Amino acid sequence: MIAADSELRSLLTDADRQKLSAICGDGVRFDEPLAPYTSWKIGGPADAWVVAENEEQLAEVMRLCARRKLPWFVLGSGSNLLIGDGGVRGLVLRLAGEFAAIDVNDSGVEVIVRAGASAAMSLLTAKAASAGAIGIGSLAGIPGSVGGSLRMNAGTDREIGDFVREVWVQSPAKPQAHPVSVHYYYRHTSLARDAIVSRVTLAFERGQAQAVREEMQERLVRRKRTQPIALPNAGSCFRNPEGDKAARLIEAAGAKGWREGGAEVSALHANFITNTGSASAKDVASLLARVRRAVNEKFGVDLQLEVHLVGVFIE
Numbered sequence: 001m002i003a004a005d006s007e008l009r010s011l012l013t014d015a016d017r018q019k020l021s022a023i024c025g026d027g028v029r030f031d032e033p034l035a036p037y038t039s040w041k042i043g044g045p046a047d048a049w050v051v052a053e054n055e056e057q058l059a060e061v062m063r064l065c066a067r068r069k070l071p072w073f074v075l076g077s078g079s080n081l082l083i084g085d086g087g088v089r090g091l092v093l094r095l096a097g098e099f100a101a102i103d104v105n106d107s108g109v110e111v112i113v114r115a116g117a118s119a120a121m122s123l124l125t126a127k128a129a130s131a132g133a134i135g136i137g138s139l140a141g142i143p144g145s146v147g148g149s150l151r152m153n154a155g156t157d158r159e160i161g162d163f164v165r166e167v168w169v170q171s172p173a174k175p176q177a178h179p180v181s182v183h184y185y186y187r188h189t190s191l192a193r194d195a196i197v198s199r200v201t202l203a204f205e206r207g208q209a210q211a212v213r214e215e216m217q218e219r220l221v222r223r224k225r226t227q228p229i230a231l232p233n234a235g236s237c238f239r240n241p242e243g244d245k246a247a248r249l250i251e252a253a254g255a256k257g258w259r260e261g262g263a264e265v266s267a268l269h270a271n272f273i274t275n276t277g278s279a280s281a282k283d284v285a286s287l288l289a290r291v292r293r294a295v296n297e298k299f300g301v302d303l304q305l306e307v308h309l310v311g312v313f314i315e
């Protein structure tokens with residue numbers, strides 16, 4: 001599909017631009033390319049790239065979006081996203097500053113971790129492991145933010161939702177941070193579409209720090225061996241279907257090594273697509289469609305995307 005001119009034109013007025021700059025100062029840029037902010041290194045420009053440093057700034061931005069009916073999208077670490085080559089109309093929000101805080105409290109029985117939504121899961125897991133948080137290894141090596149991981153219910157044999165005690169969100173309808181109750185499913189949650197996670201509390205049973213750290217280390221080493229992390233990628237592209245593995249089906253369909261432009265199905269892990277240097281979103285989207293078709297034709301299984309597609313896709 002060819003994108004219409006209207007899909008590529010900024011939705012912002014000069015007044016919107018001025019208001020955004022007044023709220024977030026230097027944290028605002030216009031027509032900002034998004035590729036550098038995603039692990040695939042792919043994606044066209046955002047009308048506005050808006051970095052909110054605290055809950056008050058975010059609330060102000062939410063109020064503006066509600067008043068002006070501006071579309072927005074919140075980008076965490078960009079490790080589970082395919083952003084279209086035509087970019088994103090409206091605002092792309094990034095949390096930073098106070099949202100990156102991590103506080104670990106050891107009661108002797110439990111390890112309680114309070115984290116802002118932009119905190120890196122890598123740092124959170126390292127800190128929690130040092131306090132002996134049992135089960136934290138299942139979240140180790142996931143290159144996302146806390147907010148993105150919560151939205152995705154990221155994990156391996158256990159998921160972040162298994163450890164959540166409290167989630168606070170903000171939205172255009174209710175801009176002040178407030179607690180919500182969330183249900184967790186395989187790689188998705190009941191979180192409202194317009195909710196931005198601002199902070200999270202996780203609780204773990206407390207064990208021996210050394211044993212927890214060693215287990216985590218083993219998992220990290222295994223990841224390095226089995227995942228093509230030297231090239232830009234977005235982790236597993238498809239969800240595992242009930243009772244099977246997407247990677248197994250893709251490999252059995254003969255798709256390992258398939259290419260579209262600069263995108264390639266990894267020879268190391270068939271559910272990963274790597275950017276070999278110059279892949280566009282169009283290349284990746286074509287390859288995803290080809291793989292999905294092949295698995296469906298061969299095994300009658302309709303794979304569902306795990307990565308989120310965002311923005312305008314151009315033929």
Ligand SMILES: Cc1cc2nc3c(=O)[nH]c(=O)nc-3n(C[C@H](O)[C@H](O)[C@H](O)COP(=O)(O)OP(=O)(O)OC[C@H]3O[C@@H](n4cnc5c(N)ncnc54)[C@H](O)[C@@H]3O)c2cc1C
Pocket residue numbers: 039073074075076077078079080081095117141142143144145146147148149150151152153154155156195196197198227229233234235236308
């Ligand atoms: C090498 C590699 C390995 C990976 N391994 C795993 C794995 O083992 N298990 C696993 O589950 N995933 C894995 N992933 C996928 C990815 O890391 C996770 O899904 C991660 O949790 C996404 O977090 P993010 O901050 O990057 O989210 P993004 O990719 O930025 O966003 C993902 C979604 O979350 C939303 N979002 C982001 N921040 C917020 C917020 N504050 N509030 C509300 N919504 C928000 C976005 O709008 C988007 O819809 C892997 C990815 C890579 C590249």
